[in-house]
Amino acid sequence: MQNVTYTHPSLKILAKQYKDTTYIIAVNSAEEKVTFQIEDISPLILGANKILSGKAIEIKKQVITDTLNALDVSLYKLHTDKSKVESLIFPCPAKNNITIKVINSNLTFNQVKIFNIQGELLKEEVCDYCIEKSIDIVQQPNGTYIIQLLRNGEQITTNKFMMSY
Secondary structure (H helix, E strand, O other), rough: OOOOOEEEEOEEEEEEOOOOOEEEEEEEOOOOOEEEEOOOOOOOOEEEOOOOOOOEEEOOOOOEEEEOOOOEEEHHHHOOOOOOOOOEEEOOOOOOEEEEOOOOOOOEEEEEEEEEEOOOOOOOOOOOOOOOEEEEEOOOEEEEEEEEEEEEEEEEEEEEEOOOO
């Protein structure tokens, strides 16, 4: 999506990266309204603002959908969370359940993967863009485990926890 121009008969879209911010310019040259989608937005993008109108744009499933009036222009500024996301797992050591929580970011996750120390995937759970999730681990033996939090398939953090009875 970055630094690429897309042109359709009445719509031109340009995405540019400046430092750690992405800007998108959309121009409708038709004399009628045009509805469009911008897809494949990075999972770390949390939201967007239309700079000219001040409106917030919701990003659903890494897609922006918007409508431009006839002969209209829109400028979008995409918000990202570039901080090193940290998670907390408790209790540790765990017996039956663990709770995973993102502690330093507004970034949510929608998938959790638990691996043994050899890197084998033992458990996978999904959630609806959470900041905190409890997981039943009662069937896992004592040991050290690795847990990954993902957002739309992109890893946002990794942590370890211990299981003991």
